[in-house]
Amino acid sequence: MNRESVQAGCKELATRIRRHALMMTHRARSSHVGTSLSMADILAVLYGRILRVDPANPRWPDRDRFILSKGHGAAAVYAALAELGFFSVNELDTFYQNGSALAGHITHNGVAGVEASTGSLGHGLAIGCGMALAGKRDARDYRVFVMLSDGECDEGSIWEAALFAPHHCLDNLVVIVDYNKIQSLDRVESTLALEPFAQKWRAFGWSVSEIDGHNVQEIEATLCAIPFDKTLPNCIIAHTIKGKGVSFMEDKVLWHYRAPSAEDLSRALKELEDLA
Amino acid sequence: MRTAFIRALVELAESDERINLVVGDLGYKVVEPFSERFPQRFVNAGVAEQDMTGIAAGMALCGKVVFTYSISNFPTLRCLEQIRNDVCHHHADVKVVSVGGGLGYGALGMTHHATEDIAVMRALPSITVVAPGDPVEAELATRAVVEQPGPAYLRLGKSGEPRVHGSSLSFRLGQAICVREGADITLISTGVMLWNAIQAAERLAREGIQARVLSMHTVKPLDDDAVLAAARETAAIATIEEHSVIGGLGSAVAEVLAESSELRVPFKRLGIPSTVSALIGSQEYLENAYSLSVDGILNSLRSSLWPKLTHKVYVSAAGASIGLQP
Numbered sequence: 001m002n003r004e005s006v007q008a009g010c011k012e013l014a015t016r017i018r019r020h021a022l023m024m025t026h027r028a029r030s031s032h033v034g035t036s037l038s039m040a041d042i043l044a045v046l047y048g049r050i051l052r053v054d055p056a057n058p059r060w061p062d063r064d065r066f067i068l069s070k071g072h073g074a075a076a077v078y079a080a081l082a083e084l085g086f087f088s089v090n091e092l093d094t095f096y097q098n099g100s101a102l103a104g105h106i107t108h109n110g111v112a113g114v115e116a117s118t119g120s121l122g123h124g125l126a127i128g129c130g131m132a133l134a135g136k137r138d139a140r141d142y143r144v145f146v147m148l149s150d151g152e153c154d155e156g157s158i159w160e161a162a163l164f165a166p167h168h169c170l171d172n173l174v175v176i177v178d179y180n181k182i183q184s185l186d187r188v189e190s191t192l193a194l195e196p197f198a199q200k201w202r203a204f205g206w207s208v209s210e211i212d213g214h215n216v217q218e219i220e221a222t223l224c225a226i227p228f229d230k231t232l233p234n235c236i237i238a239h240t241i242k243g244k245g246v247s248f249m250e251d252k253v254l255w256h257y258r259a260p261s262a263e264d265l266s267r268a269l270k271e272l273e274d275l276a
Numbered sequence: 277m278r279t280a281f282i283r284a285l286v287e288l289a290e291s292d293e294r295i296n297l298v299v300g301d302l303g304y305k306v307v308e309p310f311s312e313r314f315p316q317r318f319v320n321a322g323v324a325e326q327d328m329t330g331i332a333a334g335m336a337l338c339g340k341v342v343f344t345y346s347i348s349n350f351p352t353l354r355c356l357e358q359i360r361n362d363v364c365h366h367h368a369d370v371k372v373v374s375v376g377g378g379l380g381y382g383a384l385g386m387t388h389h390a391t392e393d394i395a396v397m398r399a400l401p402s403i404t405v406v407a408p409g410d411p412v413e414a415e416l417a418t419r420a421v422v423e424q425p426g427p428a429y430l431r432l433g434k435s436g437e438p439r440v441h442g443s444s445l446s447f448r449l450g451q452a453i454c455v456r457e458g459a460d461i462t463l464i465s466t467g468v469m470l471w472n473a474i475q476a477a478e479r480l481a482r483e484g485i486q487a488r489v490l491s492m493h494t495v496k497p498l499d500d501d502a503v504l505a506a507a508r509e510t511a512a513i514a515t516i517e518e519h520s521v522i523g524g525l526g527s528a529v530a531e532v533l534a535e536s537s538e539l540r541v542p543f544k545r546l547g548i549p550s551t552v553s554a555l556i557g558s559q560e561y562l563e564n565a566y567s568l569s570v571d572g573i574l575n576s577l578r579s580s581l582w583p584k585l586t587h588k589v590y591v592s593a594a595g596a597s598i599g600l601q602p
Contacts, residue, residue, distance in 0.1 A: 126327045130334020160327035
């Protein structure tokens with residue numbers, strides 16, 4: 001496959017993830033469409049190109065692990081897993097529904113391909129540290145990817161784990177921060193400013209790369225370069241736009257919580273179609 | 277108890293490569309037999325209990341059996357949500373160990389008094405809650421929680437607890453140990469209160485009252501059958517725990533008794549009142565202050581339980597009960 005078709009494949013998968021996330025949150029009348037859209041391109045590259053996973057054997061011991069620590073972005077990950085064949089795309093219709101396995105915050109119970117259930121922020125990185133440490137000690141070559149939100153980095157537990165990973169030379173651990181600059185009530189800079197954000201991770205001992213989280217070529221090149229430094233854990237600060245791909249949702253606090261109405265949905269799907 | 281625990285853990289780890297120990301920068305002169313023998317299976321997570329617990333969960337999800345270790349409330353309350361979500365919800369093979377459960381660190385002040393941990397841990401799903409009564413139980417409980425996959429909480433005393441049992445003790449999680457037979461009343465203890473319960477029973481025997489003593493080392497799942505048998509076969513039940521009277525052993529026993537339709541038995545919870553504690557002191561001093569010493573237990577039984585008995589309690593001129601008759 002040539003470079004252009006690879007990129008086209010990732011972009012197409014990202015668009016499908018976005019379509020699913022819009023339809024799922026509309027049907028469920030649920031929050032968090034903005035966060036699902038902001039990380040769609042990264043997920044598409046991860047699941048399309050990077051993660052060593054096997055939908056036919058989801059518990060394969062040597063698989064790469066992906067943990068969505070920002071568990072409220074569940075819709076996008078369920079969509080990616082369904083597109084890869086971990087379960088049927090039809091199952092996405094059950095998101096948020098009574099008795100469904102697809103909870104509003106990512107849940108592993110009954111959902112093939114989900115490594116860890118999260119939803120309370122600040123949990124995923126420590127779990128990822130444990131998995132990465134276990135991999136090192138068992139001399140397995142799997143890698144552990146943990147996606148954080150920016151607002152999540154308000155949690156002290158993130159920084160406990162951020163101290164741990166470099167101390168134990170976990171170069172098989174990759175943090176990806178979906179840095180869309182908007183959290184629940186307000187913009188990040190107006191809530192608890194994170195800047196200088198990359199410097200903080202570097203000061204903690206991580207090898208840091210800042211990228212455009214919507215440029216699939218850059219995302220792939222960065223993820224292919226892991227480990228950036230032998231013996232250092234990897235941190236990718238992905239600059240993203242909340243609500244990316246739907247003009248009226250982009251960079252708006254509103255779309256952290258608002259569910260797309262029928263009209264919002266048709267406008268949004270039309271925009272995605274026009275882009276594709 | 278902590279040395280019995282670490283000795284058992286080292287022995288287990290010799291033959292079970294899955295066993296790992298993650299500590300929260302505590303365990304000086306306790307955990308070294310493990311950390312020196314198995315450096316590749318030991319982690320000091322630092323003063324970071326949330327991280328310690330999340331790491332343990334992550335390691336367990338990769339096939340390991342992971343013990344987390346700290347003292348008093350640090351491995352439980354400080355990282356409660358990690359235990360609930362990362363450990364219990366994932367049914368991760370993590371065993372949370374706290375040393376100094378109760379008032380073992382009494383002189384260190386309120387922060388180090390672990391007096392609500394049983395209540396809180398007991399409320400979590402899928403976790404077994406164990407508070408061994410002596411070093412023998414501590415060792416056997418350590419082995420038992422490894423044999424049983426999934427989350428467990430091991431609440432240990434600190435050190436110097438008297439040995440109650442011989443070495444041939446039969447120990448099963450969820451099964452109370454009858455340490456002393458008696459048909460008049462039943463004293464049910466958990467954790468370090470076992471010794472005091474036995475001493476109180478000996479004193480009652482001298483007064484003509486035969487007390488059954490149950491070591492209820494497993495508070496969850498509770499041995500309901502042992503509680504109901506005590507309610508059927510003895511005239512009263514008292515629970516004794518170095519823990520708040522809210523939510524711990526006493527509450528667990530009360531739940532069983534309250535839901536039993538046919539049994540009505542005088543019942544008393546002995547424990548620490550749910551008040552903000554300004555008291556500090558040795559474990560013995562605090563047990564006295566909270567009426568959990570042998571004298572305190574006997575006084576509480578006389579004042580609160582004896583008057584409820586339909587049986588007649590003969591009281592000597594000096595105030596001691598001298599017998600129990602229908």
